[in-house]
Amino acid sequence: MSKNTLEIEDVLRVGKVVSVKGRSIEVLVDKSKNGSHLLYNGELIKNISVGSYVKIAKGFESFIGKIEGEYITEDKVYQDKIYLNEKDKIKRILNIKLLGYIESGKFKQGIKDLPLIDNECYLVSQDEFKKVHYFLKEINGKLDEELEVGHLANERGKEIILGVNSLFASHIGIFGNTGSGKSYTLASLYHRLFEKYKDEQRFKENAKFIIIDFNGEYLMPEGDDNIIVHSEYKNTYNLSTRRNDSDKFPISASEINDDDFWSIFLTATDKTQKPFLKRALSNEFYFSRFDTIENFRWCLGNVIQNLIERGSDKSDILQFLSETSSAIGGNATLEEIRNDYSSKLKWHNSNTTFYYETPPTIYLADPQFKGVVIDQPINQVNVDLNSVSDLQKIRLRVVFEYYNEIAKFDLNTEHISPLIKRLKRIEELDRIITISDDFSDNFLDIISLSDVNTSMKKVIPLLICKQVYDKKKASKRFI
Numbered sequence: 238m239s240k241n242t243l244e245i246e247d248v249l250r251v252g253k254v255v256s257v258k259g260r261s262i263e264v265l266v267d268k269s270k271n272g273s274h275l276l277y278n279g280e281l282i283k284n285i286s287v288g289s290y291v292k293i294a295k296g297f298e299s300f301i302g303k304i305e306g307e308y309i310t311e312d313k314v315y316q317d318k319i320y321l322n323e324k325d326k327i328k329r330i331l332n333i334k335l336l337g338y339i340e341s342g343k344f345k346q347g348i349k350d351l352p353l354i355d356n357e358c359y360l361v362s363q364d365e366f367k368k369v370h371y372f373l374k375e376i377n378g379k380l381d382e383e384l385e386v387g388h389l390a391n392e393r394g395k396e397i398i399l400g401v402n403s404l405f406a407s408h409i410g411i412f413g414n415t416g417s418g419k420s421y422t423l424a425s426l427y428h429r430l431f432e433k434y435k436d437e438q439r440f441k442e443n444a445k446f447i448i449i450d451f452n453g454e455y456l457m458p459e460g461d462d463n464i465i466v467h468s469e470y471k472n473t474y475n476l477s478t479r480r481n482d483s484d485k486f487p488i489s490a491s492e493i494n495d496d497d498f499w500s501i502f503l504t505a506t507d508k509t510q511k512p513f514l515k516r517a518l519s520n521e522f523y524f525s526r527f528d529t530i531e532n533f534r535w536c537l538g539n540v541i542q543n544l545i546e547r548g549s550d551k552s553d554i555l556q557f558l559s560e561t562s563s564a565i566g567g568n569a570t571l572e573e574i575r576n577d578y579s580s581k582l583k584w585h586n587s588n589t590t591f592y593y594e595t596p597p598t599i600y601l602a603d604p605q606f607k608g609v610v611i612d613q614p615i616n617q618v619n620v621d622l623n624s625v626s627d628l629q630k631i632r633l634r635v636v637f638e639y640y641n642e643i644a645k646f647d648l649n650t651e652h653i654s655p656l657i658k659r660l661k662r663i664e665e666l667d668r669i670i671t672i673s674d675d676f677s678d679n680f681l682d683i684i685s686l687s688d689v690n691t692s693m694k695k696v697i698p699l700l701i702c703k704q705v706y707d708k709k710k711a712s713k714r715f716i
């Protein structure tokens with residue numbers, strides 16, 4: 238060891254370890270090191286203080302720790318002596334938390350070993366300080382891309398550089414009290430990332446970021462803004478389950494016909510509701526006839542006829558009518574038919590058949606039954622099928638499948654009826670999504686859910702993420 242190295246070590250030494258309790262270490266500070274600064278080679282070096290780093294040497298190993306606190310006690314050994322200096326009377330002890338160690342010239346976080354009592358403690362040199370704050374890693378033999386995210390609050394000028402891939406292609410958690418700057422930090426991280434790459438072609442082609450903003454803090458009420466990145470680079474959606482004129486998030490047609498999508502959205506149970514949904518979404522029989530009013534009337538009549546002929550519960554027939562009505566946003570004629578059936582359509586117990594009680598009574602077996610009870614009223618139904626949205630058609634599709642299965646296969650309604658009740662959610666979904674394959678290719682989508690009700694807040698993120706993931710997977714364009 239050269240004289241110079243010995244000299245540096247002597248100057249930088251602050252004391253020695255007096256206690257080791259797990260990761261908490263106590264160091265007794267040398268009496269000569271109690272000043273706020275040290276002088277070495279004509280340079281002023283900042284002495285130890287709370288928050289600064291120290292190195293503890295154990296043979297050839299070096300541990301790095303952070304000073305978390307300090308206290309003083311009276312030095313009993315000196316008790317009966319005359320002091321030259323007041324400060325000799327006290328012992329200054331540092332509480333240090335071990336952060337990691339230096340191995341083959343690199344700082345590693347974590348604990349592999351612990352210091353021993355009497356090991357020496359040093360101020361960290363500039364070089365070691367840099368190592369502690371060096372976060373770039375090699376990925377597949379290549380050093381990660383650099384991103385400067387800020388600088389240390391107590392060491393002005395010491396910038397913190399993180400690796401883009403290890404930071405953004407992984408999970409991040411930002412923790413802190415209310416108002417401590419979590420949302421700000423998030424915005425700042427992504428702002429810096431986008432400032433660096435926003436005009437790079439490969440980034441624009443391959444990267445996709447979605448911010449699901451529960452509090453609406455990353456959106457400006459008026460379009461043109463610079464939050465996180467300038468408007469021209471991002472798409473913003475301010476969704477609302479309360480208003481009809483809010484933005485709508487585009488979901489592709491293929492995604493909307495996917496039974497997983499609906500299973501998530503309607504929180505379908507695995508064993509019974511999911512298979513039912515699958516059947517409903519693959520059965521084209523009624524769905525393909527929701528195109529003209531004549532065909533639609535035929536479908537209505539067909540399901541009612543099946544239910545009546547099968548001798549299903551009267552309540553199922555009534556519910557079929559009211560659910561069909563609400564699926565298309567309310568229909569007065571369907572409601573009237575429902576009320577008419579409610580009072581006049583009756584079940585004859587001994588004959589086990591339906592009859593219609595309009596004087597004179599018409600039994601199901603009468604040839605005129607279908608004409609009077611089903612066809613005539615159903616022909617009065619008018620629906621503007623063009624104004625029935627694609628989502629409402631899916632709701633109709635499920636309703637028709639359900640009542641048809643009740644009529645034809647005695648479907649166990651106990652399991653499926655909760656799912657049918659949840660179909661009402663589609664009305665809210667209709668307000669916040671639109672079926673479209675016309676996506677913008679911006680790398681950032683900001684979706685505000687601040688005006689979306691709680692049940693939708695739970696499912697919308699799942700649906701959005703599923704769609705983006707499926708699309709990315711299908712494109713097979715991984716960086």
Ligand SMILES: Nc1ncnc2c1ncn2[C@@H]1O[C@H](COP(=O)(O)OP(=O)(O)OP(=O)(O)O)[C@@H](O)[C@H]1O
Nearest residue numbers: 412413414415416417418419420421422423452454
């Ligand atoms: N590094 C910073 N520099 C300047 N101002 C900041 C910084 N961090 C946060 N702020 C300001 O502090 C305030 C609170 O920050 P922010 O909203 O990010 O906190 P939060 O932790 O997300 O709070 P909450 O828990 O309520 O969501 C904001 O006005 C923000 O602009």
Ligand SMILES: [Mg+2]
Nearest residue numbers: 416419420421
């Ligand atoms: Mg916040």
